[in-house]
Amino acid sequence: MVVSTRLNGAQPRCVEVISLGETTVRFAGDSGDGMQLAGTQMTTTSAIFGNDVSTLPDFPAEIRAPAGTLAGVSGFQLHFGSHRLRTPGDRVNALVAMNPAALSANLSDLEPGGVLIVNEDAFTKMDLSRAGYSADPLENRSLDGYQLFRVPMGKLTAEACKDTGLTGRAVGRCKNFFALGLVYWLYDRPLAPTLRWIEQKFGSKPVVADANIKTLKAGYHFGETTELFTVRYEVAPAKVPPGKYRRVSGNEALAIGLITAAQRAGKPLFYGSYPITPASDILHFLAKHKNFDVRTFQAEDEIAAMTATIGAAFAGAFAVTGTSGPGMALKSEAIGLAVMTELPMVIVNVQRAGPSTGLPTKTEQADLLQAIWGRNGENPVCVLAAATPADCFDMAIEAFRIAIGFMTPVVLLADGYLANGAEPWRIPDMDSLPRLDVKHPGPVEGFKPYQRNDKLVRPWALPGTPGLEHRVGGLESRDITGEVCYEPENHEHMCRIRRRKIDNIAEAIPPLEINGDDSGELLVIGWGSTYGAITSAVERCRKKGMSVSSAHLRYLDPMQKNVGDVLRRFCRVLVPELNLGQLAYRLRAEYLVDATGFHKIQGKPFTISEIEAEIAKRLNK
Amino acid sequence: MSADAAKVKLELTAKHFASDQDPRWCPGCGDYSILAQVKKVLAKIEAKRENTVFVSGIGCSSRFPYYVGTYGFHGIHGRALAIAVGIKVAQPELSVWVVTGDGDGLSIGGNHLLHTIRRNPDINILLFNNRIYGLTKGQYSPTSPLGKKTKSTPMGSVDFPLHPLSVAIGAEATFVARSIDVNVKHLAYVLERAARHKGASFVEIYQNCNIFNDLAFEYATAKTTKDETTIYLEHGRPLVFGKDRNKGIRLDGMDPEIVELGDGITEDDLLFHNEKQEEPSLAYLLSRMRHPDFPEPMGVFRCVERPVYEDLVMDQINEASRQQPGRLEDLFDEGETWIVE
Numbered sequence: 029m030v031v032s033t034r035l036n037g038a039q040p041r042c043v044e045v046i047s048l049g050e051t052t053v054r055f056a057g058d059s060g061d062g063m064q065l066a067g068t069q070m071t072t073t074s075a076i077f078g079n080d081v082s083t084l085p086d087f088p089a090e091i092r093a094p095a096g097t098l099a100g101v102s103g104f105q106l107h108f109g110s111h112r113l114r115t116p117g118d119r120v121n122a123l124v125a126m127n128p129a130a131l132s133a134n135l136s137d138l139e140p141g142g143v144l145i146v147n148e149d150a151f152t153k154m155d156l157s158r159a160g161y162s163a164d165p166l167e168n169r170s171l172d173g174y175q176l177f178r179v180p181m182g183k184l185t186a187e188a189c190k191d192t193g194l195t196g197r198a199v200g201r202c203k204n205f206f207a208l209g210l211v212y213w214l215y216d217r218p219l220a221p222t223l224r225w226i227e228q229k230f231g232s233k234p235v236v237a238d239a240n241i242k243t244l245k246a247g248y249h250f251g252e253t254t255e256l257f258t259v260r261y262e263v264a265p266a267k268v269p270p271g272k273y274r275r276v277s278g279n280e281a282l283a284i285g286l287i288t289a290a291q292r293a294g295k296p297l298f299y300g301s302y303p304i305t306p307a308s309d310i311l312h313f314l315a316k317h318k319n320f321d322v323r324t325f326q327a328e329d330e331i332a333a334m335t336a337t338i339g340a341a342f343a344g345a346f347a348v349t350g351t352s353g354p355g356m357a358l359k360s361e362a363i364g365l366a367v368m369t370e371l372p373m374v375i376v377n378v379q380r381a382g383p384s385t386g387l388p389t390k391t392e393q394a395d396l397l398q399a400i401w402g403r404n405g406e407n408p409v410c411v412l413a414a415a416t417p418a419d420c421f422d423m424a425i426e427a428f429r430i431a432i433g434f435m436t437p438v439v440l441l442a443d444g445y446l447a448n449g450a451e452p453w454r455i456p457d458m459d460s461l462p463r464l465d466v467k468h469p470g471p472v473e474g475f476k477p478y479q480r481n482d483k484l485v486r487p488w489a490l491p492g493t494p495g496l497e498h499r500v501g502g503l504e505s506r507d508i509t510g511e512v513c514y515e516p517e518n519h520e521h522m523c524r525i526r527r528r529k530i531d532n533i534a535e536a537i538p539p540l541e542i543n544g545d546d547s548g549e550l551l552v553i554g555w556g557s558t559y560g561a562i563t564s565a566v567e568r569c570r571k572k573g574m575s576v577s578s579a580h581l582r583y584l585d586p587m588q589k590n591v592g593d594v595l596r597r598f599c600r601v602l603v604p605e606l607n608l609g610q611l612a613y614r615l616r617a618e619y620l621v622d623a624t625g626f627h628k629i630q631g632k633p634f635t636i637s638e639i640e641a642e643i644a645k646r647l648n649k
Numbered sequence: 650m651s652a653d654a655a656k657v658k659l660e661l662t663a664k665h666f667a668s669d670q671d672p673r674w675c676p677g678c679g680d681y682s683i684l685a686q687v688k689k690v691l692a693k694i695e696a697k698r699e700n701t702v703f704v705s706g707i708g709c710s711s712r713f714p715y716y717v718g719t720y721g722f723h724g725i726h727g728r729a730l731a732i733a734v735g736i737k738v739a740q741p742e743l744s745v746w747v748v749t750g751d752g753d754g755l756s757i758g759g760n761h762l763l764h765t766i767r768r769n770p771d772i773n774i775l776l777f778n779n780r781i782y783g784l785t786k787g788q789y790s791p792t793s794p795l796g797k798k799t800k801s802t803p804m805g806s807v808d809f810p811l812h813p814l815s816v817a818i819g820a821e822a823t824f825v826a827r828s829i830d831v832n833v834k835h836l837a838y839v840l841e842r843a844a845r846h847k848g849a850s851f852v853e854i855y856q857n858c859n860i861f862n863d864l865a866f867e868y869a870t871a872k873t874t875k876d877e878t879t880i881y882l883e884h885g886r887p888l889v890f891g892k893d894r895n896k897g898i899r900l901d902g903m904d905p906e907i908v909e910l911g912d913g914i915t916e917d918d919l920l921f922h923n924e925k926q927e928e929p930s931l932a933y934l935l936s937r938m939r940h941p942d943f944p945e946p947m948g949v950f951r952c953v954e955r956p957v958y959e960d961l962v963m964d965q966i967n968e969a970s971r972q973q974p975g976r977l978e979d980l981f982d983e984g985e986t987w988i989v990e
Contacts, residue, residue, distance in 0.1 A: 338735060
């Protein structure tokens with residue numbers, strides 16, 4: 029990116045336009061400043077404009093921490109470009125800081141020489157001291173290394189709203205649209221999508237709609253007319269496959285996938301859940317879509333959510349529960365019941381930073397071994413993980429395909445980064461969607477609930493069917509008949525069968541693909557939301573001539589049949605994870621390869637350059 | 650058909666609800682009697698095996714589903730009610746019974762009991778209260794009296810007990826009743842009432858654990874004492890009890906008191922039972938009448954109408970579907986879309 033020298037208002041007006049292949053903008057302010065809204069609007073606008081986009085919101089656990097404090101800072105980062113993007117961007121090229129706390133919390137991520145737009149009205153003595161500044165950074169030359177633009181957003185917003193009839197604090201709430209308008213001018217974005225949105229959103233409150241529209245335009249015109257800015261940027265549309273697109277977050281994509289699976293099977297969708305960050309948006313989304321025969325149950329606790337899901341599966345619904353790590357811990361006994369009764373269901377864990385309550389709004393991948401092994405007894409389930417926000421759609425359908433095909437609970441792992449991150453999603457053709465055929469046995473003589481087929485799968489017999497009355501439960505069952513059985517040989521037999529049935533899933537999933545050469549010096553292998561950073565880092569290193577390839581696991585138990593083969597074709601294996609080495613541990617144990625980890629547990633995703641640097645280090649470059 | 654023939658038929662059809670498993674409760678356990686009455690009631694209400702599901706948690710009582718020839722689900726400790734709600738939401742037309750105990754239902758599963766009752770799904774909840782942990786061999790339970798000496802309370806329990814019906818009424822259960830394992834006629838009556846109630850029916854059944862807490866309810870079952878220690882509730886009738894039906898319950902302000910009939914006190918002065926009273930205070934007051942201070946009420950304490958959970962769930966689905974039938978194309982296109990050529 030070309031950086032101009034520091035500007036001041038006295039310079040003559042001369043706007044230069046610089047073309048960028050990609051750029052990253054972050055909005056930061058108080059949690060009540062509407063930064064998430066500004067960021068989402070710019071995301072949609074950029075996507076409609078034709079850029080590839082990838083986003084990451086970053087908000088505090090407290091809904092409204094004391095105004096102006098570091099604890100209350102909320103941010104939204106948007107990466108947009110004229111080519112394929114897979115992450116929300118490593119370094120921030122332009123930062124909008126609505127107050128001193130937002131500046132303090134985010135400045136270290138801004139690249140040297142980057143664009144820094146501040147709302148100077150908020151740099152009062154009190155706000156400076158709340159943010160921990162002893163001196164005003166706008167005045168003491170500490171920001172000389174950036175392109176600083178001081179904009180009195182409070183005053184200019186009040187000015188824009190003065191004839192709208194909006195008064196008091198409501199005026200202050202429009203400030204985010206001023207900032208957005210200014211950034212739209214700076215990056216040459218069209219106003220129309222946001223104007224449409226405002227009209228739809230505030231249609232019943234014309235005064236609010238009018239004020240927001242005027243403020244947005246005032247911000248845009250401020251950029252155009254003031255002599256503050258002498259450079260603006262353009263980011264050309266990306267070349268993406270043709271089709272109809274929309275923006276989805278991981279939680280939205282996952283919920284849409286669940287509905288799609290149930291609809292394709294002609295089944296009601298049951299979703300039992302207890303509110304928990306960052307999974308609650310799945311519950312909210314599903315509760316708004318009851319017209320798809322979605323039956324949401326906000327349970328009294330995580331255990332009730334899990335056991336009600338088991339009950340719904342027993343009675344024939346497509347049953348799902350969703351939670352995050354702490355909830356997963358509470359559900360674990362009941363997941364064992366689902367394993368024993370061999371009923372199909374999906375358990376979504378939108379992981380967050382643990383242990384215990386941990387960092388509720390921050391991302392992490394540290395529940396992998398919990399998902400695979402975190403229950404009493406020999407207790408196998410199928411474990412899947414989505415790789416990108418849009419991939420959550422495909423993996424939700426895949427989870428159900430496996431659950432009903434193998435009569436097993438399936439754990440689907442996402443994380444806070446996928447859940448809240450967003451990207452464009454090419455809307456699939458109806459014809460391309462898998463049809464999920466469910467077979468329930470009809471009335472037969474001599475029905476046996478644990479009589480298995482050649483894949484070791486038992487029948488899904490539904491209450492309401494005459495002649496199939498049977499009992500299931502958490503006590504060990506006798507093979508075939510299902511009656512309670514304490515015999516030692518039967519227990520070992522059933523434990524082995526339950527494991528083998530999960531292993532059999534490997535026959536029904538596609539092989540692991542390699543990005544890059546089939547063999548070489550280094551394989552970088554990951555799972556879940558690290559896909560974007562790993563794939564982009566490996567691509568960059570390959571362009572530099574390094575012998576490195578990548579592979580990404582969506583199936584964690586069982587793993588694909590060719591995983592061992594893939595691992596052994598490389599001299600070294602690097603496993604980047606947002607934990608202390610859980611996949612690496614599994615790969616080493618399962619395949620006896622010298623896989624070594626690269627770890628980050630800061631509640632934040634990897635940047636591309638972090639992985640790029642680690643690859644170079646491993647290859648002694 | 651003669652009365653005897655009818656009885657034979659009922660017993661035959663009760664067998665229709667047996668499973669192929671032999672009950673494995675201790676000989677003399679009160680559970681046998683309850684199982685027999687439940688099967689008779691299923692026959693009497695002409696339940697269909699395929700449309701009936703028995704759900705349980707963990708404990709002696711929770712083995713119940715294995716011994717009924719309907720669909721059954723033996724869950725994990727305390728969670729039967731949540732499993733039952735899931736079944737009911739997935740298939741509202743099923744008849745769902747939950748069998749639980751004082752430990753399963755009030756200790757580990759206490760939370761689910763409160764929340765299931767307040768939601769009012771059409772489920773029959775049978776809580777076998779023996780005031781002890783039987784399956785784990787004799788620890789005190791949440792209904793064991795203060796001072797109770799058990800394996801885990803050798804110097805006597807220092808926990809004050811919960812009273813199941815007071816808890817259920819506190820959560821505003823729409824049907825609340827009590828009976829005793831050995832009073833088979835009354836038990837069958839109460840079970841049938843519970844089955845026919847639309848909404849969550851909560852039935853506490855005094856059940857004798859002859860191994861770990863024998864004779865816990867002897868006061869209420871022994872021929873010599875039961876007329877003085879229990880009082881049978883009848884809707885619209887005064888609360889009269891005693892071997893000679895010469896005692897009653899009168900209200901002194903907000904407090905019940907025992908009075909003798911005669912000497913200027915007639916039945917008209919007594920408290921009249923009204924199971925249909927929306928306001929739960931009367932039912933709660935009755936649930937507070939406890940041995941040895943009062944005769945303990947048996948029968949239906951409360952039976953009121955309220956919308957049923959699964960009906961409300963399905964009403965919303967039907968309404969949403971009527972307003973806008975669910976089409977995946979519409980779902981995918983929600984929000985802003987754009988075309989890339």
